[in-house]
């Protein structure tokens with residue numbers, strides 16, 4: 001005779017360890033990973049603070065993202081303690097986890113006891129659909145998507161690098177995109193600046209970019225800064241942003257950006273392009289070298305022409321801008337190995353990528369100092385970079 005569902009469940013519960021919600025409450029933050037195995041519509045109505053979300057239906061494929069170490073202590077819970085018992089058995093008997101418990105009474109008992117509950121901000125049905133491919137990734141999920149929606153990223157330039165980066169950051173649901181650009185769309189831009197279009201020639205780039213972004217994803221708040229970044233305004237523009245994406249085309253402003261971002265401790269994802277070659281790095285203040293550690297003085301003019309009309313293969317800024325967007329998203333989510341202390345060089349003609357390590361310079365005039373030693377009066381006061389760069393030529 002086939003045993004009833006209740007009998008099977010009783011047998012399973014006899015083979016796993018169960019734990020009272022009061023004990024789980026004590027264990028929170030004490031090394032135990034608490035995993036909610038309910039479905040997403042249950043999770044979003046409230047869950048145990050600090051819990052990770054791995055629906056039972058995706059347990060096998062996603063539990064490693066929440067609990068990578070099979071010897072670590074894992075507590076599972078569901079609504080009443082039944083699904084979590086099944087999941088605990090699967091983790092122990094099929095997946096090789098050593099220390100898994102199921103919380104008795106589930107989230108229902110937890111709530112009845114009056115313990116703390118965290119209610120995630122609601123994501124609309126449309127957002128769940130729009131970002132569904134992110135929600136399927138354990139490294140992103142609902143929490144990661146909320147981080148993206150909360151993030152504020154400043155794009156310096158809506159040109160070759162900023163255009164593709166802005167498109168994909170907007171598509172990914174980065175909630176606030178600030179765009180700094182004082183130019184209008186020109187016909188010669190359209191070979192690579194894909195956020196603009198032929199019918200927008202003569203329109204301000206910030207307005208054109210905003211129109212494209214809004215059409216792509218209404219979740220994104222576009223903040224337009226129609227100006228040329230300089231010593232007089234950089235300390236007004238940068239504060240409040242989490243990350244800066246540097247699509248600048250000249251060295252004086254690159255040094256200015258570096259000094260301001262180090263003082264404000266805002267990471268900068270930087271790329272440079274010329275001809276068929278691109279460079280990329282992430283400058284996270286005090287966590288790795290800054291731009292001045294890498295380039296104490298600007299390279300000679302023939303190696304680093306700034307502004308003016310330089311040839312560039314149209315797809316190259318696309319490649320580099322998307323690598324920048326990728327690094328931005330990694331920083332927001334706190335996943336992977338960001339390109340901190342590493343300079344990546346892409347040769348499009350050879351189809352090769354090389355990487356060099358970059359160390360912090362202990363003598364760096366900017367990042368060797370403690371930011372707390374930098375007085376308010378110094379903030380935003382910079383040497384004459386035009387003369388500095390001109391001297392190097």
Ligand SMILES: [Zn+2]
Nearest residue numbers: 290293364367
């Ligand atoms: Zn430095």
